[in-house]
Amino acid sequence: MKLLPFLNTCLLFVGSILAINAQNKEVIITIDTLSPQVYMLTGQGGNIGIYVGTDHVLMIDDQFDRLSDKIKASIALLSDKPIAFLFNTHMHGDHTGGNASFNGPQTTIVAHDNVRNRVKEREQKNLDEAKISESFYEDMLPEVTFSDNITFYDGNESIIGFHVHEAHTDGDALVYFMNNNVLHMGDTYFAGRYPYIDLKSGGSVAGLIKTQKKALMVINDETVIIPGHGRPSNKKELAAYIAMLEDISDKVQKAIKAGASLEEVKANTDISASYDATHGSGFISGEAIRETFYNSLSQKTTE
Numbered sequence: 685m686k687l688l689p690f691l692n693t694c695l696l697f698v699g700s701i702l703a704i705n706a707q708n709k710e711v712i713i714t715i716d717t718l719s720p721q722v723y724m725l726t727g728q729g730g731n732i733g734i735y736v737g738t739d740h741v742l743m744i745d746d747q748f749d750r751l752s753d754k755i756k757a758s759i760a761l762l763s764d765k766p767i768a769f770l771f772n773t774h775m776h777g778d779h780t781g782g783n784a785s786f787n788g789p790q791t792t793i794v795a796h797d798n799v800r801n802r803v804k805e806r807e808q809k810n811l812d813e814a815k816i817s818e819s820f821y822e823d824m825l826p827e828v829t830f831s832d833n834i835t836f837y838d839g840n841e842s843i844i845g846f847h848v849h850e851a852h853t854d855g856d857a858l859v860y861f862m863n864n865n866v867l868h869m870g871d872t873y874f875a876g877r878y879p880y881i882d883l884k885s886g887g888s889v890a891g892l893i894k895t896q897k898k899a900l901m902v903i904n905d906e907t908v909i910i911p912g913h914g915r916p917s918n919k920k921e922l923a924a925y926i927a928m929l930e931d932i933s934d935k936v937q938k939a940i941k942a943g944a945s946l947e948e949v950k951a952n953t954d955i956s957a958s959y960d961a962t963h964g965s966g967f968i969s970g971e972a973i974r975e976t977f978y979n980s981l982s983q984k985t986t987e
């Protein structure tokens with residue numbers, strides 16, 4: 685008779701152990717060497733780019749605040765030079781979450797104008813709700829912003845950050861290391877999985893495809909691409925990815941022209957059937973990608 689309460693207690697106990705394990709699950713930072721001076725760090729959140737220059741380090745994106753010590757330890761394995769610049773590819777928390785930990789007298793945070801505006805808005809809310817301190821708030825904000833392009837010069841290397849319009853958000857920038865021939869695409873490219881397009885933050889399907897085509901013009905067959913998420917990639921894979929996005933875009937546009945509703949496009953598995961198995965098993969499913977394409981291409985928001 686007392687078996688049921690006992691079982692319930694057991695299940696609760698097992699449940700809490702699983703929850704604790706999930707919380708404490710150790711994040712391991714791995715390092716990929718992409719060129720003589722450029723590395724990719726993977727942990728949790730967006731891929732980090734590290735450039736080791738003649739007298740300083742330039743870093744692209746910083747994942748989450750809770751991982752900052754681990755990320756710093758990994759960078760220290762590559763160089764003991766100071767991190768002079770931290771570049772944010774866009775505003776999302778898994779790319780800017782560590783800003784306050786890395787910001788300091790030696791480090792300047794650089795981003796597009798809209799990144800500062802959106803990080804400011806988000807962190808102001810956190811400040812108002814007393815989740816963060818005034819100094820943490822100040823340190824989260826990019827200190828140098830640009831509207832179009834910005835170039836960093838270091839020895840023989842020129843590093844160009846260039847803004848692309850209405851792609852993953854309204855503040856995306858790609859960073860190209862000319863001599864090392866490495867391109868960090870931020871979240872305008874998810875290698876091997878469907879893209880996440882943040883329509884509420886100014887992203888669009890047309891802008892994302894246009895951005896990827898622009899990237900294709902900049903790079904060559906030897907270029908290594910750091911995607912916002914996924915493994916290091918290349919021109920051939922990016923070209924195939926663009927073809928996939930254009931195919932889905934054409935099919936959704938045809939459905940919209942034929943008068944299909946959002947529900948009908950979401951239910952129409954044919955639209956993305958060729959790609960769901962390879963690209964739709966993660967964060968963004970086939971149905972989710974059809975919904976995003978419909979909303980963006982019919983110029984509605986996801987409100």
Ligand SMILES: [Zn+2]
Nearest residue numbers: 774776852871
């Ligand atoms: Zn993002």
